[in-house]
Amino acid sequence: MAFYNGTLFEIDRKEMLRYAGMNPKGKDFPKEAVDSAIQEALALAEPRGIWQVLPYSPSEGRIEGNPPLMLEGESIRRHLSNSWSVAVLAVTVGDEIERTSDACFKAGDYVRGLLLDAAATTAVEHLADQVDRLIQKEAEKDGQKTVWRFSPGYGDWPVTQQKGFCRLIRAEEIGIHVTDHSMLFPRKSVSAIIGISQCTQPPAPAKCRTCSLVTCPFRH
Template identity: 40%
Template sequence: MPIYHPRLTTIDLKETKRYAGLSNKTDFSENLLAEACTRAQLLVTPKGIWNIYAYDQDTHTIMAPNPLVLSANNVIRHLHGSVEVAVMAVTIGLTLEQEVSNLFLQNQYTLGMLLDAAGTTAVEAACDVICNVIDQHAARSGLTAGRRFSPGYGGWSIDIQPDILDLASGGAIGLSVTASKMLVPRKSVTAIVGLYPYQQMLNIPEHQELSCDKCGHSGCHARKESNNND
């Protein structure tokens, strides 16, 4: 697939506050939060790429030229009913995290922390844009896209990161993986998205769960609330 450049018209302040672990805090500068989001919007260079493969449910295999057999139960359940998968990679580049490092060196810790959180907001927003494009692409084949699921979350071992990055062709947007399986640039995401026949998707409510609902890290500052709790 060609490289896609998501356009982020704003960096959400509420989401940035949540990623910074400040959702319940009132004793910090809203102006500083706004400054971090404005800086982030100027610093990020979002890019995304994905490939679509047939998926064999019986063997839990992504039918790439070098097939990948999935073994994590949560991922297998997540993809139940899918006939294809989109494997995606998204990044906002290195510039923002370099600026965060500079701010820490200048002892501007609060602004640096908020800018880092704004970077997380930005990459998540870019992922949402890519997922929407994938869904539009799938619709041309009578399919609909489920939620994304990333290595390192919901019990899916981070050890599979190099394989997922390779399936997504993430190197084409400058991504690589360290020996500890972390993505570089740091503000990057890989994920798998199941593509389902539309009528079948309607009958699989578990695919509408937030990925946070599948994750055991209940104390995470970035944890999203289920719609059931609204």
């Protein structure tokens, strides 16, 4: 099990505004408000990650962890069909940003609350990208290729497997827990799996292409 204490130096403005549901050029918000939310989110973030490489049986769809996990859903098993090992990971930016954002909404400061929430979502995705690149580099040392990351809830992989998946990762060691509704807490957290294979892999599609919620306003 490897821990990752990442550092966030910046937050992508365009991606943040997309999560806020606004014009990517920022014309819907004063530049000062956007810049302030980015700096505040960077100060409040508590980036942490954990990951581990485990054997995987593609014929059975089983991750050989402790305990083992049988993957449900055709999309995830098809995604890992050429993988004989997998990297499982979880990352979070903590809950301080979310608490501050919620306090803003309760106080009627909706713009600041919305921008902080969007900045936190962008930050945790950036942190997941960092761990993803680290796993890719480790795989390349052994001449392996990685398959782009896939999270519970993508395609027909049921989000109800989130609890078993996070137990496999031991996500609680970085403060991530799973609610009774299979959601991650802190909310600004991500769990995912990356297949590792000798085969050359196709490039990752746009993130929203892997999600089955076609009516989502963030889809692009």
